[in-house]
Amino acid sequence: MSEPADGKLAINYETCTGCGLCVLACPVDVIRMDAATAKPAIAYPRDCQVCYLCEDDCPTHSISLSHDISNSRRYSTYDEFGLDITWPK
Amino acid sequence: MEGRAGMDILETDVLIIGGGFAGCWAALRAADLKATVTLVDKAYVSRSGASTMSGGITTCPLDSDDLDIWAEEFVVRGGYMCDQRWTYQLLERQRERIKDYIRWGVPISRNADGSIRRFASRGMVNVRGMQYQPKVAMRELRRQITARGARILDRLFVTELLTADGEWPTRTGIAGAVGFDVYTGRFVVIKAKRTIVSTGMIAMKGTHRVDNDCGDGAAMAFRAGGRLVDMEFTFGGTFNVLMKKFDFPSYNVAVAHGARLINARGERFMQQYDPQRLERSELSHVVAAFAKEIIDGRGPVYVDLRHVDDSYWSDIAKLHRGGSILLTDHVPDPKSNPLPIEPTWGLWASGRSGLQIDLGARTNLCGLLAAGSVAKNDATGTHASAGSPTAFCKVSGWHAGETAATESRQSQHPVISRDVLMMLQEQALAPLHRTPTRKTADDLHDDLARLEASVVNGMILNADKLTRMLDTTEAVLDAGRASRASDLHDLVKLHEARNVATCSGVVYRCALDRTESREQFFREDFPLADPTWFCWHGATLAADGKVVFDRQGFPTEGIRFAPQLPDAGGLGPIGAIVRGEHEALVHA
Numbered sequence: 021m022s023e024p025a026d027g028k029l030a031i032n033y034e035t036c037t038g039c040g041l042c043v044l045a046c047p048v049d050v051i052r053m054d055a056a057t058a059k060p061a062i063a064y065p066r067d068c069q070v071c072y073l074c075e076d077d078c079p080t081h082s083i084s085l086s087h088d089i090s091n092s093r094r095y096s097t098y099d100e101f102g103l104d105i106t107w108p109k
Numbered sequence: 110m111e112g113r114a115g116m117d118i119l120e121t122d123v124l125i126i127g128g129g130f131a132g133c134w135a136a137l138r139a140a141d142l143k144a145t146v147t148l149v150d151k152a153y154v155s156r157s158g159a160s161t162m163s164g165g166i167t168t169c170p171l172d173s174d175d176l177d178i179w180a181e182e183f184v185v186r187g188g189y190m191c192d193q194r195w196t197y198q199l200l201e202r203q204r205e206r207i208k209d210y211i212r213w214g215v216p217i218s219r220n221a222d223g224s225i226r227r228f229a230s231r232g233m234v235n236v237r238g239m240q241y242q243p244k245v246a247m248r249e250l251r252r253q254i255t256a257r258g259a260r261i262l263d264r265l266f267v268t269e270l271l272t273a274d275g276e277w278p279t280r281t282g283i284a285g286a287v288g289f290d291v292y293t294g295r296f297v298v299i300k301a302k303r304t305i306v307s308t309g310m311i312a313m314k315g316t317h318r319v320d321n322d323c324g325d326g327a328a329m330a331f332r333a334g335g336r337l338v339d340m341e342f343t344f345g346g347t348f349n350v351l352m353k354k355f356d357f358p359s360y361n362v363a364v365a366h367g368a369r370l371i372n373a374r375g376e377r378f379m380q381q382y383d384p385q386r387l388e389r390s391e392l393s394h395v396v397a398a399f400a401k402e403i404i405d406g407r408g409p410v411y412v413d414l415r416h417v418d419d420s421y422w423s424d425i426a427k428l429h430r431g432g433s434i435l436l437t438d439h440v441p442d443p444k445s446n447p448l449p450i451e452p453t454w455g456l457w458a459s460g461r462s463g464l465q466i467d468l469g470a471r472t473n474l475c476g477l478l479a480a481g482s483v484a485k486n487d488a489t490g491t492h493a494s495a496g497s498p499t500a501f502c503k504v505s506g507w508h509a510g511e512t513a514a515t516e517s518r519q520s521q522h523p524v525i526s527r528d529v530l531m532m533l534q535e536q537a538l539a540p541l542h543r544t545p546t547r548k549t550a551d552d553l554h555d556d557l558a559r560l561e562a563s564v565v566n567g568m569i570l571n572a573d574k575l576t577r578m579l580d581t582t583e584a585v586l587d588a589g590r591a592s593r594a595s596d597l598h599d600l601v602k603l604h605e606a607r608n609v610a611t612c613s614g615v616v617y618r619c620a621l622d623r624t625e626s627r628e629q630f631f632r633e634d635f636p637l638a639d640p641t642w643f644c645w646h647g648a649t650l651a652a653d654g655k656v657v658f659d660r661q662g663f664p665t666e667g668i669r670f671a672p673q674l675p676d677a678g679g680l681g682p683i684g685a686i687v688r689g690e691h692e693a694l695v696h697a
């Protein structure tokens with residue numbers, strides 16, 4: 021079921037300039053500007069769809085994504101049929 | 110304009126809901142024709158929707174191409190279930206839109222001599238596509254729209270269409286829309302002389318990495334009396350899950366470069382099912398073949414990228430800066446290892462279903478137009494080849510903008526009563542003030558997504574299954590009426606759950622009504638094609654809350670390609686594949 025994406029998306033606040041481009045980029049409103057720190061905050065990690073738009077648009081390369089389908093409501097046919105997915109050598 | 114406390118009231122000639130390719134081209138055209146234009150999006154126009162996320166293949170007719178050959182392939186592969194005038198309009202106008210991309214400097218993949226590199230689109234033999242960079246195209250569209258003085262309202266979630274008579278369904282027509290600012294919660298009324306819905310695909314959240322496309326526009330239009338057609342053809346899928354957990358970047362792009370699918374025995378199984386087009390066959394055929402391989406114990410299925418051409422690796426590197434999962438060390442080197450892949454199967458419209466529009470992009474409702482993947486693509490019928498969805502977005506958007514701007518010159522804003530606006534505001538924001546309930550918005554999306562959990566199960570439908578699926582959508586609608594939204598972000602998701610449930614409910618009802626099988630739609634209790642279903646299948650909401658179905662024949666006057674219909678009583682392609690009777694398909 022939908023899983024929290026905590027840890028799958030990270031912002032490096034050392035290099036982040038607070039330009040806000042990642043906030044604009046996120047289609048599903050995961051990232052919000054934190055008024056107190058003037059830096060982006062990962063407000064709704066569960067909804068991250070790992071689309072890379074924020075990572076692509078960040079001018080300082082401060083965002084990293086772990087690639088796992090974090091919010092996945094997808095189900096694997098291989099689990100349903102109990103199939104091992106390793107390529108037979 | 111500032112209205113009553115807590116409400117902004119704006120006026121515009123043309124309102125466009127949803128800023129993907131379709132909405133942006135509509136805005137561009139309407140602004141060129143000097144209409145006042147307001148384009149709204151729940152996210153940020155140019156960084157949202159399927160358009161931004163798409164693989165970047167688009168149908169590419171050039172001046173030197175004989176369009177008759179292209180049109181014929183679209184019409185025939187779409188089972189003649191289209192409006193052939195739309196097919197020609199699509200191809201002729203797409204030529205012009207490609208010239209716009211070239212003029213704006215959108216990067217397009219080229220041959221060594223500088224000509225556009227074209228290839229046979231997935232699903233087709235004669236029709237050619239090209240590869241460009243969709244994110245750059247979207248950014249350029251935003252620039253072009255802004256330069257023309259159109260107003261863009263980002264992060265505005267539209268909850269309902271405004272009807273001229275304050276009735277849903279309406280007897281008079283559409284007069285704009287209402288919604289709220291996702292950051293501030295401010296309720297916004299936009300009165301418009303013409304409204305264009307371009308809210309994208311009808312899909313579930315969490316299956317395609319385009320979580321904004323939940324069928325909002327189709328659901329809103331349906332509640333207002335809009336006619337949806339061929340909703341049972343919404344079922345579709347693509348191969349997008351790698352190693353059970355990663356997102357596979359664009360199947361269409363991969364197979365255009367020579368990617369293969371192999372089963373656990375190393376066999377290129379599509380040779381069995383479609384020896385001519387192989388992995389480039391209709392996606393529904395490839396997904397059905399996948400299901401058959403799994404059922405018969407030859408799974409898993411692997412994508413084999415050992416034979417792709419070099420340009421594949423450079424094309425996917427350009428799709429985003431991280432360069433796709435295939436270029437990282439999260440997966441075994443795809444240049445030497447086949448990787449397990451699987452498809453989704455469920456709500457995935459891409460033009461095979463949706464709001465029906467005429468050649469000017471008008472819907473059945475006065476004042477309402479539609480464009481892009483929320484609309485039925487009558488140029489290609491039941492078949493969406495790689496590249497035709499985005500071509501349709503451009504062309505239907507262009508026509509919607511043109512019609513809306515022209516018609517708005519002769520119309521006035523209707524007067525909407527204060528009570529109606531208050532009622533809409535209450536409906537939009539009420540979940541914020543409810544007490545916590547058992548089901549959250551996330552739970553509702555989970556319940557809905559579970560309906561498309563199994564690809565194998567989901568392809569093979571029957572009345573029992575569909576009735577159970579329909580019950581779930583009804584339960585979600587019921588639970589949603591009591592659910593609390595913890596904040597504005599959650600409120601968006603709650604409205605989205607209602608819209609997904611509304612659209613999927615219509616899909617399952619239409620599927621129950623259709624007592625035959627054809628194209629990608631397969632019912633094991635009605636496995637054969639029935640010629641009386643060679644028609645558009647409409648669904649409209651009546652005033653008493655019932656769904657009314659209709660059937661309309663395709664245009665026959667002046668059409669170029671006379672329908673060659675499949676044999677009455679023939680097994681549809683999905684049925685043939687899953688029952689192992691696909692020999693007939695191979696030789697068809």
Ligand SMILES: Cc1cc2nc3c(=O)[nH]c(=O)nc-3n(C[C@H](O)[C@H](O)[C@H](O)COP(=O)(O)OP(=O)(O)OC[C@H]3O[C@@H](n4cnc5c(N)ncnc54)[C@H](O)[C@@H]3O)c2cc1C
Pocket residue numbers: 126127128129130131132149150151152157158159160161162163164165166167168265266267268307308309310317319321322323325326359361459480481482483495496497498499500502
């Ligand atoms: C991963 C992927 C790859 C694809 N690859 C290709 C390809 O290579 N070639 C091809 O031709 N087609 C491809 N398609 C299909 C194609 O991308 C779509 O058909 C097309 O982009 C749809 O454009 P659109 O303008 O209709 O909708 P979208 O681009 O989805 O835009 C809809 C917009 O409406 C907004 N919206 C929705 N609801 C609301 C609301 N309630 N209030 C306010 N705003 C709202 C959304 O935020 C979104 O920005 C692909 C699709 C996907 C998902």
Ligand code: SF4
Pocket residue numbers: 029045046047048049050051067068069070071072073074075085
């Ligand atoms: S990867 Fe996409 S969904 Fe996730 S935070 Fe970035 S932009 Fe948002």
Ligand code: SF4
Pocket residue numbers: 031035036037038039040041042043059060077078079080081082083
């Ligand atoms: S785009 Fe990058 S630099 Fe700008 S606010 Fe986001 S993380 Fe910081």
